[in-house]
Amino acid sequence: SQKIEQNSEALNIQEGKTATLTCNYTNYSPAYLQWYRQDPGRGPVFLLLIRENEKEKRKERLKVTFDTTLKQSLFHITASQPADSATYLCALPDSGTYKYIFGTGTRLKVLA
């Protein structure tokens, strides 16, 4: 079955810098991939979806890339702010089913 790997170690960056988070998957390439934000004790909030035929997707300060050859998606936050501090989850559709599977997430901390 599909496995999703995200860096479980926290990422600390200085305010104003670009944060880059990685999502790797191990099995089949999905038709699309999603990124969610999760704050402590809260539910995941959808941020962006990128399809397999899209190399890059942007939304305000967020940018997502999808490389099916590398089986990897990168999630970038430019001009990061302390308010961007949260855990970011990668999610893929599970093959042959109608559900999403989630990675463990990467915790981002933006230092003022």
Place this chain on the structure above:
Amino acid sequence: EPEVTQTPSHQVTQMGQEVILRCVPISNHLYFYWYRQILGQKVEFLVSFYNNEISEKSEIFDDQFSVERPDGSNFTLKIRSTKLEDSAMYFCASSEAPVGGYSGNTIYFGEGSWLTVV
């Protein structure tokens, strides 16, 4: 903006007791889900529900669990005879159209019900 609401936000229960977690999905959504997240672990799928039937369930969703849509607005998760390992955050979610596959439809999560079994 429409949102998924869940109650209670936190429940403490004795091992062996039954709990019911309640959810009000977004009003025009037709597909409903329960996910759970054990502290420090990933969000895991439990069950999906459509047209008053379970459409898919995970291995976690055994006979201890059940779901119901008792009326036109609520969606509930019942956990019978709770165990210590049921302690987790339970998220209700909904979507307008089926998720997964090639659809790319977005799933909207509630804020969660934190269940502590003691």
